[in-house]
Amino acid sequence: MLFKSYCASCIGIDAVTVTVEVDMSTGVGIRMVGLPDNAVRESLLRVITALGSYGYRIPGKRILINLAPADIRKEGSAFDLAIAVGLLAVSEQVSVPRSGEFLLLGELALDGRLRPVPGALPVAVHARDTGFAGCIFPRESAMEAVDIAGLEIYGVSSLAEVIDILSGERDVAHLRMRREEAPAPLPRHGSDFREVRGQPAAKRGLEIAAAGGHNLILIGSPGSGKTMMASCLPSILPPMNRTESVETSKIYSVCGCSIGRSGLMRERPFRTPHHSASLVSLIGGGALAHPGEISLAHNGVLYLDEMAQFPRTVLDALRQPLEDGRVTISRARYKVTYPASFMLIASMNPCPCGYYGDGTGRCHCTPQQIAVYRARISGPLMDRLDLHIQCDNVPAEELLGDREEEASSAIATRVVRAREIQLARFRSEGIFTNSQMDAARLRRFCPVDARGTAFLAEAIRRLNLSARAYSRILKLARTIADLAGSPQIALPHLSEAIRFRSLDRLTDREIK
Numbered sequence: 285m286l287f288k289s290y291c292a293s294c295i296g297i298d299a300v301t302v303t304v305e306v307d308m309s310t311g312v313g314i315r316m317v318g319l320p321d322n323a324v325r326e327s328l329l330r331v332i333t334a335l336g337s338y339g340y341r342i343p344g345k346r347i348l349i350n351l352a353p354a355d356i357r358k359e360g361s362a363f364d365l366a367i368a369v370g371l372l373a374v375s376e377q378v379s380v381p382r383s384g385e386f387l388l389l390g391e392l393a394l395d396g397r398l399r400p401v402p403g404a405l406p407v408a409v410h411a412r413d414t415g416f417a418g419c420i421f422p423r424e425s426a427m428e429a430v431d432i433a434g435l436e437i438y439g440v441s442s443l444a445e446v447i448d449i450l451s452g453e454r455d456v457a458h459l460r461m462r463r464e465e466a467p468a469p470l471p472r473h474g475s476d477f478r479e480v481r482g483q484p485a486a487k488r489g490l491e492i493a494a495a496g497g498h499n500l501i502l503i504g505s506p507g508s509g510k511t512m513m514a515s516c517l518p519s520i521l522p523p524m525n526r527t528e529s530v531e532t533s534k535i536y537s538v539c540g541c542s543i544g545r546s547g548l549m550r551e552r553p554f555r556t557p558h559h560s561a562s563l564v565s566l567i568g569g570g571a572l573a574h575p576g577e578i579s580l581a582h583n584g585v586l587y588l589d590e591m592a593q594f595p596r597t598v599l600d601a602l603r604q605p606l607e608d609g610r611v612t613i614s615r616a617r618y619k620v621t622y623p624a625s626f627m628l629i630a631s632m633n634p635c636p637c638g639y640y641g642d643g644t645g646r647c648h649c650t651p652q653q654i655a656v657y658r659a660r661i662s663g664p665l666m667d668r669l670d671l672h673i674q675c676d677n678v679p680a681e682e683l684l685g686d687r688e689e690e691a692s693s694a695i696a697t698r699v700v701r702a703r704e705i706q707l708a709r710f711r712s713e714g715i716f717t718n719s720q721m722d723a724a725r726l727r728r729f730c731p732v733d734a735r736g737t738a739f740l741a742e743a744i745r746r747l748n749l750s751a752r753a754y755s756r757i758l759k760l761a762r763t764i765a766d767l768a769g770s771p772q773i774a775l776p777h778l779s780e781a782i783r784f785r786s787l788d789r790l791t792d793r794e795i796k
Contacts, residue, residue, distance in 0.1 A: 381450070397442050402539065486509070491699060492671065493629070495767055497627055499630075557588070566578060599660075630669070698767055710725075
């Protein structure tokens with residue numbers, strides 16, 4: 285006798301259906317095939333004990349459990365529930381006529397309760413796209429998927445409740461997960477720019493970066509406010525649209541990170557790894573090819589405080605994801621691709637002691653020490669940073685004055701307006717911000733008149749700008765024009781964009 289139940293396995297942020305085939309025939313013994321890892325093999329002991337706690341028995345027959353397709357490695361404990369249902373159905377101890385309508389996901393405790401598992405959100409999206417009526421998850425996991433329309437999502441706490449749903453004999457409406465009709469508005473996280481004294485150039489740069497999704501580096505002596513201003517950035521970022529929200533939430537679901545509330549993420553992630561972070565923790569990988577910090581920052585911000593303290597190999601690994609917006613992790617038998625479209629915000633001191641150029645004479649670093657220190661960040665990586673902002677110490681009169689600074693809410697209003705312009709511009713392009721434009725889109729959306737072309741040609745010649753720097757200046761100018769409400773890129777927009785490329789103008793003579 286053969287019975288089939290259905291589960292799913294995640295490869296990256298996409299799910300594939302796993303058919304759990306349970307066959308019972310004459311003989312003795314129980315065996316599992318289909319490339320299960322150790323956690324899946326151990327599921328038999330968990331399942332048998334859990335079934336025994338409900339009074340069910342394992343028949344004294346030959347039982348073969350196949351997890352198909354057999355060429356995909358099955359990892360984790362999420363297959364427990366589908367295996368348990370298959371064993372009960374094939375031995376005719378329960379009747380589950382609706383089992384073919386649902387994807388089942390859950391880890392069984394020894395007493396039959398269900399524990400949460402990662403990957404519920406991508407599994408729910410896959411179930412909807414492949415025609416399943418719904419999904420049955422542990423209650424904590426089911427909360428991730430309540431925003432997926434056109435799908436029955438059930439949150440259960442025990443095996444008994446699963447049998448109630450699949451048998452169709454009892455009212456299980458109370459197990460159906462639904463989002464609240466009117467969720468509370470999201471509070472803005474991060475510090476408020478109202479608390480930042482002075483630093484008008486840095487505030488302007490952060491506003492432009494937030495409006496267009498651009499990369500930025502803050503350079504200044506200790507105490508100049510770099511970290512505080514970076515912590516204010518989340519307070520001016522717009523909430524994610526639905527497409528961005530689904531993509532980002534799927535990453536957090538796959539790696540088992542708590543989204544923090546029912547349904548999809550709305551607030552953009554802000555990740556701040558320490559400079560001791562390893563290459564695997566930042567880029568992703570490991571034995572199970574989990575996503576790294578750059579993927580957890582997808583559609584949000586990756587903030588590297590004291591960037592020059594990170595190992596150069598780790599920093600250089602950021603170069604490809606910054607260009608492609610994704611990262612591919614290769615293993616012997618498979619490849620996993622995670623999205624990694626993020627804003628890189630970095631801060632660093634100007635020299636090893638931190639006081640070069642602050643006007644106090646405290647810096648005694650030699651030109652060679654300064655050059656070696658700055659060389660920790662390679663030229664190709666620095667070329668990918670759109671805005672270079674020098675943060676000087678705030679004068680005493682500004683620090684102690686009673687002038688009221690502009691609040692984050694006012695800046696956020698301008699940022700949202702600029703983002704709306706970009707969403708309308710790229711409605712059929714599959715991108716959301718100016719920073720994501722490729723060369724073809726630059727030609728279409730960033731035309732420059734004759735005066736602007738002559739100005740850019742002179743800037744490229746004098747500053748010896750690379751082709752990448754040129755394209756990033758155009759993207760930056762497009763964002764500045766959007767903030768100004770201008771449909772065309774004008775000379776002042778180009779001029780301001782070039783002024784923010786201060787490190788392109790830095791020479792050895794200036795260091796000396």
